[in-house]
Amino acid sequence: MGHRTIAGFAASAFATIALSTGALAQDWQPSGPINIIVPWGAGGSTDQVARVTAPLIAEALGVNVVIVNQPGASGSIGTQAVLDAPRDGMTWTANAIKNNATYSVSGLIEDTSIDDWHIYLSVANAPLVSVPADSEFQDFGELLEAFRTRGEDITVATAGGTSSGGTAIASLATAGDFDYRMITYDGGAPAAIATASGEAMVTTQLAVEQTELVRGGRLRALAILSDQPLIVEGVDPVPPITDWLDMPIAPDYFGIFIPRGVPDEVIATMDRIWEENVANSDALREYAETFGAVLAPSWGEEARARSIPIAISDACGKASRGEAVIEPAELGFDCETMSEIDSQ
Amino acid sequence: MFDGLTLLGDGLMHFLTPASLFNVAWATLVGIIIGVLPGLTATMGVALLVTLTYPMPPDQAILCLMCIYVGAIYGGSRTAILLAIPGTPASAATTLDGYPLALAGKGGLAMGLATTSSALGTMVGILCLVLLAPLLAEAALNFGSYEFFWLALFGVVISGRLTAFDDPIKGYIAGILGLLVAMVGMEGLHAYRRFTFGVPALGGGIDLIPAMVGAFGLAEILVVMKRRVAARIVDASDRVIPRLAEVWKYRRTTVRSGVIGTIVGIIPGVGEDIGAWGSYAAARRKSAERDQFGKGSLEGLIAAETGNSAAIPGSMIPTLTLALPGSAAAAVLIAAMFIHGIRPGPMLMVENAPFLYQVVAMLVLATLAITVYGLLLTRPLLRIMTVPRERLMPVVYVLCVIGSFAITQRLFDVYVMVAFGVVGFVLREMRYPMAPLVMGIILGTLLDVNLRRGLALSNGDVSPFFTRPVSAVICTLIVLSIIFSIPVVKRRVTSLFTNARRTTAGRD
Amino acid sequence: MSDAKNGQPSDAAKSSLSEGLSPPQQAPGIMERADLLTGIVLLVLGVAVAWMSWEMPRLEVRRIHPATVPGLVPGLLGLTLAFCGAILALRSVRASADAAGWRVFGGIFVSPEAGRVGATLALALIYALVLVGTLPFWAATALFVFAFIVTFEYAFSASRSPLWRTVLTATVQAVIVGVTVTLVFQFGFLVRLP
Known part of the structure; x- marks a missing residue:
């Protein structure tokens, strides 16, 4: 009967192939489905952008692009898996670029830097400070006061120390000179949901992860970590953090990254796809407008240049809080001038 | 409620496409074959097929896995009736009356009634799933870290308690071992690598699928190959399709067994086999023809087959709403859902409400398919049963090896499969149940992260774990079930499920 | 359900036994001896796990909450496992006293x-x-x-x-x-x- 079962399996395999889209001519033709490992939970900011971008790439390459969520340990488990995978161009990751640039600073992944990746940026996201709808805090001023007086009694839900929310609360604490108690969840969406349910008192995850809950009246948005107010349909404009605190703001870029060492034609093909199929896609624009992200497509050297400020501010922030296991200078980041050392 | 009906309609329409129906057709057939073959269980079938459905779109992949699950639980009844060997553990209770019926020349009738009972049982379970799951999901939206810690612990404890063969402590030990397996690798709060002993591959932890393929595949192969003699098939040439009157006569038994099966299914980590034993025991207690049980009672056969099938939709209730697996196979389904980006749990109804109703539609389609196959494909299924194990098992093992390799394409996962196969076989021989081990592996992270997160939230204070109402209830349940498993206490308390087991063991 | 305790063994029952659903029909004492050995193994394993968990870093430099140290849950699990192993071993100690029983026990490995x-x-x-x-x-x-x-x-x-x-x-x-x-x-x- 073994053969009979195998016949069944084979039939299913061919059905699957028939379902995948037809291929377009490209210089690089992947031999199978491409895996994008999202090292965060499904529904989070990284996952959302990856899922908007994946079909665009799938259509252009003519193969399936599969999103694999591999959350855990501030995204380092999934990222490590991509670094460990064969460099055949079939395994990519999606993340916020500052994470990939600073995993070695926090010690989560040893010996890695921004130059381990070919960078394809799609959007920039800003963290949003929110509290449950029934919270005692009506605006950010009240919350800031509470942080300064009650410190570690205020619980802040994030997706972990190196997540966008974790970095945001850390830099807020530095700028506002206060203490807090961070509670780690498996991703940005779970952190936002836990805050909406009242388990945590504040969340500083990204706006895109919270807009649905804010729109549904379950979270109250207090301030956006940007120098511009956040304006999204169905939500009152959210004031910028600069109304209360004087702090550096670096745009937090998200995108898809391919590990260095893959064949050149992979990168040539992806450069063209990003320019022709992703940068000006309606799907990505619509996503950004609905969820409060900023459309910011770039690739190659430009993408790297754009990523450096947030990477430096994140790495130096970790170092100043004593969370770094290696000096940012080892990555070529100068924390005095907040710029890159040229020898890099 | 009206929303629910609309979504249910949408769910059914969603799968009324040629591609979906084709998947239902082959997947259910593969499921039945897996069920018919002794040594291939539903859990292993689902685990192996996760690999094969990996490239499919999420809805089709889960559809196939669900059909395999339903098909395998049903298929086991064939072997139970004609061979007196349960094709899967779920049909153990079916052998008691099915085989005597076959010996008495009523094999066809037994197969027919097993088919209709399985179908009706699944339907009763589906009804409960549609009614209860949205309510439970709504309630679970208020669950926080404290509650999820207790739910995870409850899942492991209750599964250890109820699936242990004769010794609850072995169930608990299996559960703790599973939890410890889940501790290996990088933990979720601070990214510390625990128990990796310098092996980089262990940093990502031990995947459930290769572990399951080992514990249910290789271990089962060893069990099958250990037996010295193979069993003989009873001839069954009488009418297969039952009369309506025969089905109608036992309507009470059918409904009661369906409800019991569903409830057992809902209990985390306690699945179809206990569902069958539970409804079998209840049917005998209520029956007018009690002395016929075990000698070829139609009622007993109906009770067992209804009970095990109803446990499938039942097990989906906690699986979908709490991410707490209702059975061992459901644990594998959760792993499969995560692989496909579907996140079961309280948020499912908020984020992806249609999915719940798609699962309902999958179950309905699978039920229709087993009815059609069951009543029409008698001869070909008979032939499958006669495949000698010496010829079948090497092929199964090849599929185990490649199945554990294929998802991550690491040889490391093959070694995991082999290790779990050997350990699983040894534990099985010493009468440790496998279900709590599975529950431990899948619930370990939930338990660990939520305990420590809860402690962080309360600033190190343990009292919220005991004072919040839902936490207090679950905690009490856990304490009670552990206390009742202490022999002195147990002797005084008659529990339905353990009694069913003890008496069937006694009567044999 | 006591009415069922005096039934005759049937073929069906025997095969369901061989599937491991009811206690195996073996010489008495074999399972106790297996339990004694596994109990000791589990006790040792549990203590080892608990010790390794105690030795795990507490990550003070990262300023994590002291109640969330990585070793907390594995430590508790290790202790519980050791406890269960001890119960299992103690329960079986009396039944495994005679040397002849051990020879029978050894016999199952050469069957x-x-x-x-x-x-x-x-x-x-x-x-x-x-x-x-x-x-x-x-x-x-x-x-x-x-x-x-x-x-x-x-x-x-x-x-x-x-x-x-x-x-x-x-x-x-x-x-x-x-x-x-x-x-x-x-x-x-x-x-x-x-």
Whole structure:
């Protein structure tokens, strides 16, 4: 009967192939489905952008692009898996670029830097400070006061120390000179949901992860970590953090990254796809407008240049809080001038 | 409620496409074959097929896995009736009356009634799933870290308690071992690598699928190959399709067994086999023809087959709403859902409400398919049963090896499969149940992260774990079930499920 | 349910026993001895896990909440395992006193069943750990299937068919399985086989 079962399996395999889209001519033709490992939970900011971008790439390459969520340990488990995978161009990751640039600073992944990746940026996201709808805090001023007086009694839900929310609360604490108690969840969406349910008192995850809950009246948005107010349909404009605190703001870029060492034609093909199929896609624009992200497509050297400020501010922030296991200078980041050392 | 009906309609329409129906057709057939073959269980079938459905779109992949699950639980009844060997553990209770019926020349009738009972049982379970799951999901939206810690612990404890063969402590030990397996690798709060002993591959932890393929595949192969003699098939040439009157006569038994099966299914980590034993025991207690049980009672056969099938939709209730697996196979389904980006749990109804109703539609389609196959494909299924194990098992093992390799394409996962196969076989021989081990592996992270997160939230204070109402209830349940498993206490308390087991063991 | 306790053993019951659903019909004391040994192993394992958890870093430099140290849950689990192992061992100590019982216990490792298990295990391990990765996948698979069938149809079978027939049919099945599985997975499921 073994053969009979195998016949069944084979039939299913061919059905699957028939379902995948037809291929377009490209210089690089992947031999199978491409895996994008999202090292965060499904529904989070990284996952959302990856899922908007994946079909665009799938259509252009003519193969399936599969999103694999591999959350855990501030995204380092999934990222490590991509670094460990064969460099055949079939395994990519999606993340916020500052994470990939600073995993070695926090010690989560040893010996890695921004130059381990070919960078394809799609959007920039800003963290949003929110509290449950029934919270005692009506605006950010009240919350800031509470942080300064009650410190570690205020619980802040994030997706972990190196997540966008974790970095945001850390830099807020530095700028506002206060203490807090961070509670780690498996991703940005779970952190936002836990805050909406009242388990945590504040969340500083990204706006895109919270807009649905804010729109549904379950979270109250207090301030956006940007120098511009956040304006999204169905939500009152959210004031910028600069109304209360004087702090550096670096745009937090998200995108898809391919590990260095893959064949050149992979990168040539992806450069063209990003320019022709992703940068000006309606799907990505619509996503950004609905969820409060900023459309910011770039690739190659430009993408790297754009990523450096947030990477430096994140790495130096970790170092100043004593969370770094290696000096940012080892990555070529100068924390005095907040710029890159040229020898890099 | 009206929303629910609309979504249910949408769910059914969603799968009324040629591609979906084709998947239902082959997947259910593969499921039945897996069920018919002794040594291939539903859990292993689902685990192996996760690999094969990996490239499919999420809805089709889960559809196939669900059909395999339903098909395998049903298929086991064939072997139970004609061979007196349960094709899967779920049909153990079916052998008691099915085989005597076959010996008495009523094999066809037994197969027919097993088919209709399985179908009706699944339907009763589906009804409960549609009614209860949205309510439970709504309630679970208020669950926080404290509650999820207790739910995870409850899942492991209750599964250890109820699936242990004769010794609850072995169930608990299996559960703790599973939890410890889940501790290996990088933990979720601070990214510390625990128990990796310098092996980089262990940093990502031990995947459930290769572990399951080992514990249910290789271990089962060893069990099958250990037996010295193979069993003989009873001839069954009488009418297969039952009369309506025969089905109608036992309507009470059918409904009661369906409800019991569903409830057992809902209990985390306690699945179809206990569902069958539970409804079998209840049917005998209520029956007018009690002395016929075990000698070829139609009622007993109906009770067992209804009970095990109803446990499938039942097990989906906690699986979908709490991410707490209702059975061992459901644990594998959760792993499969995560692989496909579907996140079961309280948020499912908020984020992806249609999915719940798609699962309902999958179950309905699978039920229709087993009815059609069951009543029409008698001869070909008979032939499958006669495949000698010496010829079948090497092929199964090849599929185990490649199945554990294929998802991550690491040889490391093959070694995991082999290790779990050997350990699983040894534990099985010493009468440790496998279900709590599975529950431990899948619930370990939930338990660990939520305990420590809860402690962080309360600033190190343990009292919220005991004072919040839902936490207090679950905690009490856990304490009670552990206390009742202490022999002195147990002797005084008659529990339905353990009694069913003890008496069937006694009567044999 | 006491009415059921005096039934006759039936064929159905026996086979359900062999499926491991009810207590195995073995010489008394065997399970107790197995329990005593596993109890001790589990006790040692539990203590080792608890000790390793205690030794785990507390990550003070990262300023984590002291109640969330990585070793907390594994430590608790280790202690519980050690406790359960101790109960298991203590319960079985009295039943395992006589030396004759240990000889019976040792006997199960040289029984024909143990031989069958040993052969299956040896074949399975050689295939998964040695052949796969050394030989091309189809060849490794074919070799394993062939060896398995011949071992059990010839060496371990009471009613053996002629050797040439077993070898012939086994070869045919081995080649078909090896080639089909390889083709299906390599080209159907796009798995890069070892």
